[in-house]
Amino acid sequence: xxxxxxxxxxxxxxxxxxxxxxxxxxxxxxxxxxxxxxxxxxxxxxxxxxxxxxxxxxxxxxxxxxxxxxxxxxxxxxxxxxxxxxxxxxxxxxxxxxxxxxxxxxxxxxxxxxxxxxxxxxxxxxxxxxxxxxxxxxxxxxxxxxxxxxxxxxxxxxxxxxxxxxxxxxxxxxxxxxxxxxxxxxxxxxxxxxxxxxxxxxxxxxxxxxxxxxxxxxxxxxxxxxxxxxxxxxxxxxxxxxxxxxxxxxxxxxxxxxxxxxxxxxxxxxxxxxxxxxxxxxxxxxxxxxxxxxxxxxxxxxxxxxxxxxxxxxxxxxxxxxxxxxxxxxxxxxxxxxxxxxxxxxxxxxxxxxxxxxxxxxxxxxxxxxxxxxxxxxxxxxxxxxxxxxxxxxxxxxxxxxxxxxxxxxxxxxxxxxxxxxxxxxxxxxxxxxxxxxxxxxxxxxxxxxxxxxxxxxxxxxxxxxxxxxxxxxxxxxxxxxxxxxxxxxxxxxxxxxxxxxxxxxxxxxxxxxxxxxxxxxxxxxxxxxxxxxxxxxxxxxxxxxxxxxxxxxxxxxxxxxxxxxxxxxxxxxxxxxxxxxxxxxxxxxxxxxxxxxxxxxxxxxxxxxxxxxxxxxxxxxxxxxxxxxxxxxxxxxxxxxxxxxxxxxxxxxxxxxxxxxxxxxxxxxxxxxxxxxxxxxxxxxxxxxxxxxxxxxxxxxxxxxxxxxxxxxxxxxxxxxxxxxxxxxxxxxxxxxxxxxxxxxxxxxxxxxxxxxxxxxxxxxxxxxxxxxxxxxxxxxxxxxxxxxxxxxxxxxxxxxxxxxxxxxxxxxxxxxxxxxxxxxxxxxxxxxxxxxxxxxxxxxxxxxxxxxxxxxxxxx
Numbered sequence: 001x002x003x004x005x006x007x008x009x010x011x012x013x014x015x016x017x018x019x020x021x022x023x024x025x026x027x028x029x030x031x032x033x034x035x036x037x038x039x040x041x042x043x044x045x046x047x048x049x050x051x052x053x054x055x056x057x058x059x060x061x062x063x064x065x066x067x068x069x070x071x072x073x074x075x076x077x078x079x080x081x082x083x084x085x086x087x088x089x090x091x092x093x094x095x096x097x098x099x100x101x102x103x104x105x106x107x108x109x110x111x112x113x114x115x116x117x118x119x120x121x122x123x124x125x126x127x128x129x130x131x132x133x134x135x136x137x138x139x140x141x142x143x144x145x146x147x148x149x150x151x152x153x154x155x156x157x158x159x160x161x162x163x164x165x166x167x168x169x170x171x172x173x174x175x176x177x178x179x180x181x182x183x184x185x186x187x188x189x190x191x192x193x194x195x196x197x198x199x200x201x202x203x204x205x206x207x208x209x210x211x212x213x214x215x216x217x218x219x220x221x222x223x224x225x226x227x228x229x230x231x232x233x234x235x236x237x238x239x240x241x242x243x244x245x246x247x248x249x250x251x252x253x254x255x256x257x258x259x260x261x262x263x264x265x266x267x268x269x270x271x272x273x274x275x276x277x278x279x280x281x282x283x284x285x286x287x288x289x290x291x292x293x294x295x296x297x298x299x300x301x302x303x304x305x306x307x308x309x310x311x312x313x314x315x316x317x318x319x320x321x322x323x324x325x326x327x328x329x330x331x332x333x334x335x336x337x338x339x340x341x342x343x344x345x346x347x348x349x350x351x352x353x354x355x356x357x358x359x360x361x362x363x364x365x366x367x368x369x370x371x372x373x374x375x376x377x378x379x380x381x382x383x384x385x386x387x388x389x390x391x392x393x394x395x396x397x398x399x400x401x402x403x404x405x406x407x408x409x410x411x412x413x414x415x416x417x418x419x420x421x422x423x424x425x426x427x428x429x430x431x432x433x434x435x436x437x438x439x440x441x442x443x444x445x446x447x448x449x450x451x452x453x454x455x456x457x458x459x460x461x462x463x464x465x466x467x468x469x470x471x472x473x474x475x476x477x478x479x480x481x482x483x484x485x486x487x488x489x490x491x492x493x494x495x496x497x498x499x500x501x502x503x504x505x506x507x508x509x510x511x512x513x514x515x516x517x518x519x520x521x522x523x524x525x526x527x528x529x530x531x532x533x534x535x536x537x538x539x540x541x542x543x544x545x546x547x548x549x550x551x552x553x554x555x556x557x558x559x560x561x562x563x564x565x566x567x568x569x570x571x572x573x574x575x576x577x578x579x580x581x582x583x584x585x586x587x588x589x590x591x592x593x594x595x596x597x598x599x600x601x602x603x604x605x606x607x608x609x610x611x612x613x614x615x616x617x618x619x620x621x622x623x624x625x626x627x628x629x630x631x632x633x634x635x636x637x638x639x640x641x642x643x644x645x646x647x648x649x650x651x652x653x654x655x656x657x658x659x660x661x662x663x664x665x666x667x668x669x670x671x672x673x674x675x676x677x678x679x680x681x682x683x684x685x686x687x688x689x690x691x692x693x694x695x696x697x698x699x700x701x702x703x704x705x706x707x708x709x710x711x712x713x714x715x716x717x718x719x720x721x722x723x724x725x726x727x728x729x730x731x732x733x734x735x736x737x738x739x740x741x742x743x744x745x746x747x748x749x750x751x752x753x754x755x756x757x758x759x760x761x762x763x764x765x766x767x768x769x770x771x772x773x774x775x776x777x778x779x780x781x782x783x784x785x786x787x788x789x790x791x792x793x794x795x796x797x798x799x800x801x802x803x804x805x806x807x808x809x810x811x812x813x814x815x816x817x818x819x820x821x822x823x824x825x826x827x828x829x830x831x832x833x834x835x836x837x838x839x840x841x842x843x844x845x846x847x848x849x850x851x852x853x854x855x856x857x858x859x860x861x862x
Contacts, residue, residue: 051101051124051127052108052127056130056131056137057112057131057137059129059151068157069107071161072154074101074103074163075100075103075163075164076098077099078097113136116140116141127149128146128147129154130170138170148170148171149167150201152172153172153173156173156253159253169200169201170201171203173201173250175255175256179215179258180204180205180214181217182208182218183218183220184221184226184227187220198244201250202250210229210230215236218238219237219268222268222272222274227346228348230345231343231488234489238263238268239267239268242257260490267344268297268345269296269298270343270345270347272346274310275305275308275309276300276310276311277300277304277305277308277311279303279314280314281317292573310330310331310349312337315334330353332349332352333354334576334580335352336352337573338573341573345488345489451528454526456609457522457526457532457610458523459606460519460532461523463602464512464519465516467599470592471505471512474589474592475502479505481574481578482574489570493564493568501557501561502593503549503550504546504549504550505550505593508547508596518538531623532620533626536603536630536631537627540633540634544634547634550596552638561589561593600638601635604632607627608628610624651665651671652666657726658728658729659727660728661702661732664732673696674778675694676775677691677692677775679691679692680705680770685705691774692730692771698790699734699794700732700733701732702731702732705728706726733758734794735795736794737758737759737760738787739757741788741803741805743804745806752780755769756768756771784804785800785804788800788801791803
């Protein structure tokens, strides 16, 4: 009795097989099972046959193809087992392995189908190279089950040094190699067959049923079990156009259909086949949501239109629908809308269904509603008051009332030493809510006779507890979800953007959690002699470490949020979902992140208040003074770091603005002092009449001219774009090289002119650089004093004023022999600068003497 298993059969023989006998399972053979093929293995288990490549018609005329074939020495060849069956039945052919074999026979050319019979020999494993997979020759080869590949496969293998791959089907290119596709929603068999054929031609694999191995779902609708599974697993859901477009690019070298930039163009948008209407939103919100709907592939119609597939309801406003919805209409909360955008796929409606409330009080509030949110401020106020009364809880939220939307764009840090006007100090907090991370050990005890000191201490604890809750909300509701791996639809933000937004928030949270715990212990075991100042002194060093990195880059954090919200719809949807949750108190992320900036000034105010209500004999009096002093030191440190950070940012701006700027300009000790726009008046440092920008730093002078032609834009590795550099680097000069500063007196024809006498280390003689200031914002006198002061500091000289030499325009000596050439150059400069030039013989006056300037033949100052 014959065994039915593959491994044990009554009679077996091994041979090379024609590729047509295999099904698609051969493409699933892992490379681990592919035998590289030793000589002994070939002798024992494979007949001695030759491998051969045949160039069909036009393929034989392609020189690039012929040259590529000369570099390919190996091809993959399938090996099968043939198990003989019972008499009267055909033999069963099974895959055993794929081996690599050397291509010994040179390629041959085939001009017509008639030559096929002579070339089709069992002594050869033939591979046909066909240019067009739609012509008659291809069809004939395909019908006779020959192995066919396209030119891109040859070129790709030659480039990468790989063997010719084996495929049981015609393989034109490898742009979909290793992709496993599943189809859903196709009713026309012809279209589906066409798509499947193209996928096979590009090396892809097709699965009838959806499973975990499927890499992409090609959907013609947004319904069905396969679609739901793909959404839940985060599998990319593609339009059919993805396959067609990939086939159009089949001849492109190194093209891959699965790269994000290409694939994202053909993803099925979340609201494809959906017609949405919106109920209970303001006009501004409704307009925004309608625009988002169209961006995400959907359409919008008024509420009540029978063609609508979804009704999006603002559940916090609408408590009863104005009509009875049909069974086909999905009535969902707004979280479904934003959730679909966030995960870049249509979310399941079941878990977001709107459930109307039937309480009499809510029905009364609904009478204030129309199909849209009321435009009347009075009606809106009455509605909010009614709903607030119904939903009011005994514990107050740690969040203050929501600010107007424009507030988040007008926030600014200001000086942290100004602690006289902080929003948190004016908030009236109720009972302390439970912490987001752990509950309080005991409720706050209430002494029989509450002292003023205890009242302030309680307020300090309550505000600290609320602050810790806000930090926990920022981390748990925003940061952690954004950092999670395996997000549906891919990462919402890049890691660099997340780091920029949240900075050292986790470290600040850890420090204040400890402070809150210590305050809680103190309040629970209250005694007037307990020291509150010691708690803040204990953590002052931690506050210095954690706050400056966040506060100094808060403006950058805010700008990143605003930019990402505008440019990335998924992030905008993420914020909408989370900011609407009770934990946020309907505060935006920017409004929550401003709290660390405000917290230390608020604590300083409370400690000041606590000191006022502390008796002189209480030991905590002096400790509180030290604690307040330590907080002010922390805030001073923050302000100093902020100034340093801004100075460093200014240097980076110079580097980006000046093309070719030396890298050594970036230094921790260097800061930008002043920027001055000028026109060059001499032959140095550039041609006369050119616009020159001087960047004065504390120890050097960067000289740059305006670029004649600006090309391209700068793009960072993270995709951020900067305007092109508008200036060209000329010279970075240490201030120690400036020997004299010449102040040219003002005349009718000479305004804001000055010159620098410098001695570069590579020059034997002094060089004169003359300029004319073009801006009236900075007086020339102030600029020259500023320049001399920093030159004096660099060379350790106290008398900065002695570096300035005064001169009249008409008192510069000009060598008569060079007069003609000088005037000729001057006339050319006039055309550029539109300034008159005046020369006369004379000599230096006042403290300067022209004769004291060595190696100076003439000086021309305009």
